Amino acid sequence: MSDADNRLVAVLGSIPYARFLGVTAELAGDEMTAILPFADHIVGNPMLPAIHGGVLGAFMEMTALAQLSVAAPLKRQPRTVDVSIEYLRSGRPLTTYARATIKKLGRRVANVHVEAWQ
Template sequence: IVGNPMLPAIHGGVLGAFMEMTALAQLSVAAPMKRQPRTIDVSIEYLRSGRPQTTYARAIIKKLGRRIANVHVEAWQETRSAPIASLRGLFLVAPSED
């Protein structure tokens, strides 16, 4: 998971996937659905280097509509007040009519 062994720092793709999965898990817990929510769009802000150590993330559902959910995720390592990255994502929570 280390992207830059010289620092060392967690690879940004790994951190982004971790936060996206956190958002999807929070949606699944908050509103059980027949199908897993699908990612529409995510925006990730990398705030500081993540070291190869235990990383935590928390997702907050800002808006849960009939079709779309807006979720915000923050990831941190040692203290929650110093996040290493944040994600804002839109997720499809209801399948389109086929």
């Protein structure tokens, strides 16, 4: 395992909610893809059924944190300052994938763009 792989496993392992949801990630070069497998306990609306929006938002935030850990060793886990999410449709009962792009990485603040798809 490379250093980036070790950091990725460590950051996802340090987030209890990521373990609860079963979030994993694959690293190909410097490109990381996070994976949220579908499970019944993440359904928010059983009538549709649709994945709970909070689960999707948390998954995208975890993807951003994981990408930051892959980009550079972090002394401590960063805090989220602001999140803006645009839901384009309901999350279907399928495996969800996400990829993050670091737009700006400063000493104190990072701007990360995350896209999720099914």
